[in-house]
Amino acid sequence: MADIGRLTRARGAAPWLTPVTLVRAVIVLSVLVIWQLMAVSGWFYGDVVPSLRIVTVALVNLLSGGDFYWNLWATLQEVVVGLAIGGLSGIVAGLVVGANKFLAKAFEPYLYYLGPTPKIIFFPIMIMWFGTGYGSKIAMGAVSCFFPIALNVAAGMRQIDQVLIRVGQSFRANPWQMALKIYLPAMRHPIINGLRLGLGVALIGTLLAETKISNRGIGFMVIDAYTKFDMPRMYAILIVLFVLAIGANALVARLGGLDDIKQK
Amino acid sequence: MASAGARRFLPTFVGLSSIVLILAAVEILIRGGLINRFIVPLPSDVAKSFGRVIVEEDIFHRFLLTGWECLAAGVLLTVFGVAIGVLLHQVPLFRRACETWVAAMASAPLVLAYPLFLVLFGRSALTIIMLAFIAGLAPVILKTIEGLSTTRRVLLNVGRSFKLTPAQQFWKIYFPSALPTIFVGIRLGLIFALINVVGVEFLINFGGLGHLINELAERYDLAGTYAAICFVVLVSVVFFMATERAERWLTSAA
Numbered sequence: 371m372a373d374i375g376r377l378t379r380a381r382g383a384a385p386w387l388t389p390v391t392l393v394r395a396v397i398v399l400s401v402l403v404i405w406q407l408m409a410v411s412g413w414f415y416g417d418v419v420p421s422l423r424i425v426t427v428a429l430v431n432l433l434s435g436g437d438f439y440w441n442l443w444a445t446l447q448e449v450v451v452g453l454a455i456g457g458l459s460g461i462v463a464g465l466v467v468g469a470n471k472f473l474a475k476a477f478e479p480y481l482y483y484l485g486p487t488p489k490i491i492f493f494p495i496m497i498m499w500f501g502t503g504y505g506s507k508i509a510m511g512a513v514s515c516f517f518p519i520a521l522n523v524a525a526g527m528r529q530i531d532q533v534l535i536r537v538g539q540s541f542r543a544n545p546w547q548m549a550l551k552i553y554l555p556a557m558r559h560p561i562i563n564g565l566r567l568g569l570g571v572a573l574i575g576t577l578l579a580e581t582k583i584s585n586r587g588i589g590f591m592v593i594d595a596y597t598k599f600d601m602p603r604m605y606a607i608l609i610v611l612f613v614l615a616i617g618a619n620a621l622v623a624r625l626g627g628l629d630d631i632k633q634k
Numbered sequence: 635m636a637s638a639g640a641r642r643f644l645p646t647f648v649g650l651s652s653i654v655l656i657l658a659a660v661e662i663l664i665r666g667g668l669i670n671r672f673i674v675p676l677p678s679d680v681a682k683s684f685g686r687v688i689v690e691e692d693i694f695h696r697f698l699l700t701g702w703e704c705l706a707a708g709v710l711l712t713v714f715g716v717a718i719g720v721l722l723h724q725v726p727l728f729r730r731a732c733e734t735w736v737a738a739m740a741s742a743p744l745v746l747a748y749p750l751f752l753v754l755f756g757r758s759a760l761t762i763i764m765l766a767f768i769a770g771l772a773p774v775i776l777k778t779i780e781g782l783s784t785t786r787r788v789l790l791n792v793g794r795s796f797k798l799t800p801a802q803q804f805w806k807i808y809f810p811s812a813l814p815t816i817f818v819g820i821r822l823g824l825i826f827a828l829i830n831v832v833g834v835e836f837l838i839n840f841g842g843l844g845h846l847i848n849e850l851a852e853r854y855d856l857a858g859t860y861a862a863i864c865f866v867v868l869v870s871v872v873f874f875m876a877t878e879r880a881e882r883w884l885t886s887a888a
Contacts, residue, residue, distance in 0.1 A: 397731065
């Protein structure tokens with residue numbers, strides 16, 4: 371009994387101060403120390419490289435004010451609606467192209483080659499079509515995420531186990547039932563992976579559009595801090611934004627079980 | 635034989651015809667007044683304005699400028715990306731500590747830091763190059779680590795049996811074996827670099843092709859804006875295809 375207890379403890383209680391944690395802590399501390407030295411050295415403009423205390427104060431002010439959350443909410447709305455529109459149309463396009471070899475040969479090259487083009491260049495068109503408000507930002511998000519989602523779904527569609535498809539056909543499932551009962555459940559991981567990639571590019575598309583023309587959103591806050599030359603606030607916004615973006619990416623991967631696939 | 639050839643090219647023909655049909659439908663809808671021509675220009679006007687944009691807007695010079703910025707960013711991210719990847723591979727503790735950070739960096743919207751880069755480097759090509767470099771760095775580092783880590787054990791054993799020094803082991807075994815994977819990373823990095831170069835040119839209104847789109851849009855030259863966007867899309871597609879072909883050649887040669 372005592373032996374079992376000892377074994378359980380040995381396996382369960384991993385030491386928190388591993389060499390990896392130590393190296394990470396040393397790197398973070400080194401970066402902070404170098405930053406502080408740069409700030410107090412006088413070699414750089416104080417406004418461009420503010421001290422850690424000033425950046426921390428800006429971070430606290432940012433997170434304690436309602437302004438940030440109001441703008442974050444505006445960006446979130448645009449990203450979510452853009453992801454919903456681009457994601458749904460991407461899933462439909464991916465299903466259609468992935469299910470039919472002829473359509474794949476006819477249209478997939480366009481999806482494949484248009485995917486890596488810089489989407490922000492379509493923003494002038496979006497402004498003309500949808501105006502300078504929410505519409506053009508949502509459209510930018512939708513256009514940005516459409517391609518990775520469509521390509522992932524099409525690729526995932528081709529990897530479905532043929533046995534599952536034959537089972538569906540033997541039950542005489544109609545196309546709608548095939549999509550809902552066979553294709554979509556079998557393609558959970560490609561769809562989640564596509565949505566993860568789509569979320570990243572939709573976020574970038576929306577935020578960049580906000581920096582160009584907007585009066586709300588996190589992108590607007592960044593460019594507003596730039597025009598007012600409020601550098602500590604800009605650093606604070608960028609730190610929070612990067613943490614949020616990385617966290618959202620990791621969360622979608624974990625919820626979709628992508629981490630489990632990688633570990634296998 | 636002829637029917638087999640026709641069958642082979644039928645999907646391509648259908649794809650191209652669909653695009654032509656969509657453009658023809660848009661032309662008819664605009665001429666019929668169902669789509670506002672002050673929002674969507676006639677496709678025929680866009681086609682006609684290609685020549686004007688190429689000649690009057692000095693597109694060749696702008697193309698070279700964007701190309702030069704991409705090349706500079708590409709050289710930087712190849713040199714630093716591969717060097718950091720090799721360093722992380724050689725020191726496993728550093729690799730375990732930093733690899734997840736590099737992967738996280740790939741998912742962060744780094745391009746949004748462009749106002750910060752404007753402050754640091756001014757409204758110049760250096761801002762564009764540095765942003766493109768940083769945005770394209772993560773895939774080069776990750777793919778370099780992956781390429782070096784997946785070197786076949788039998789090759790390493792051959793190197794050991796010849797009593798190669800660590801430097802010889804790296805240059806004769808690790809590096810040639812990892813080269814195709816490293817090139818995949820460089821290719822991804824270059825694509826990220828091109829996206830960011832054109833994007834930042836557009837956003838800060840400076841430089842080559844991205845700047846041209848912004849300028850034409852601000853002049854409300856609708857047909858010209860659409861033509862310039864088509865041109866940039868075409869350049870991106872050609873760039874993507876060329877790097878893909880180079881990657882295939884390198885993979886087959888390895």
